[in-house]
Amino acid sequence: MRLLILLVIVAILMWLLKRLFSGDPEPEQIESAQAENMRQCKYCGIHVPESSILLLKDEPYCCQEHADLDQ
Ligand SMILES: [Zn+2]
DSSP states (O other), rough: OOOHHHHHHHHHHHHHHHHHHHSSSSSHHHHHTTOOOEEOOOOTOOEEEGGGGGETTTTESSSSSHHHHHH
């Protein structure tokens, strides 16, 4: 009976070590998402990813409405 418990403990330890060295891919995905440059809307101050920012006369806006309101 003791041998069985020992085997189970060893199996759990091996599984934990395997997980530790294989690495979780999820943290990398979060890092790459945060790596995108954030720009602040000149009108309301909300932070928007650079890929979806609206530039008008070199000023960043979150949407067309705020760009129009600030002119
Ligand atoms: Zn805005």
